[in-house]
Amino acid sequence: MIRSLLPEEYPELLKEINDPPKQLRYEGELPRSDNKLLAVVGSRKYSSYGREVCETLIMGLSDAPVTIVSGLALGIDSVAHRSALRAGLQTIAIPGSGLDRKVLHPHSHVGLAGEIIENGGGIMSEYDDLMPAGVWAFPKRNRIMAGMCHATIIIEAERRSGTLITSRLATEYNREVGAIPGPLNSPTSDGPHMLIRLGAALIRDHNDVRELLGLKRTDEHPTLLDLDDLSEDEKKFIKLLDKPCPRDELVRKSKLETSTASATLSLLEIKGLITEELGLVRKTF
Secondary structure, X not given: OOEEOOHHHOXXXXXXXXXXXXXXXXXXXXXXOOOEEEXXXXXXXXXXXXXXXXXXXXXXXXXXXXXEEXXXXXXXXHHHHHHHHXXXXXXXXXXXXXXXXXXXXXXXXXXXHHHHHHOOOEEEEOOOOOOOOOOOHHHHHHHXXXXXXXXXXXXOOOOOXXXXXXHHXXXXXXXXXXXXXXXXXXXXXXXXXXXXHOOOEEOOOHHHHHHHOOOOOOOOOOXXXXXXXXXXXXXXXXXXXXXXXXXXXXXXXHOOOHHXXXXXXXXXXXXXXXXXXXXXXXXXX
């Protein structure tokens, strides 16, 4: 059932911003009081690399006191919500519309909103229940995500993407911002790479996310991954890395297209299976 939150029920950090919402309509369970809130945002036109990075990072947080917050939108937002559900993490969706199912945006995600609520999460909006989505509504919605969360991470965004509004607001609100590096030849890498150059935290794996949230890293006790779960391209690189190898030589030996090889190596590094030091790529196990 949709209800109005009382002022004392507002997320604590949201009360600190200079333009807090005048009302918050809510359905489901409130963010867990002891959890860190993490906004995960990115491109609507995500790549397979962006999807897998998002899934891997969030799955790595499955045992952490974290609530994943996103905007219910097409693209990385919905990947983040679904990844949180699979990882057993609470997730909160903040659409750019009212919460009534007649206007909930996008309509294709009405079922996802139901799953979020059924699994102990919630949906939230400052708009009246029957307010349809509009272009003007999304930047206003983004300030709520940035304001209520301890940190925001960006996964794929073009340089002029609306996603970057959330990161700018998070910085203005003195929140932590992290960005995922991507393949150099992809336009959706431009936004994250620009943010990293401007001082955003470089996010390589879930331990970097934990550190961004002020949680203890788990590097000291790594979990063994099942190599059978890797893609064929990932397995190819693992097989080639019986000995440390320069990146250019490794790409050449793989016989993959340069963009595919670069994205695959980035995923293996994010999963903690390889590292690059002194010009050589090597396995970490």
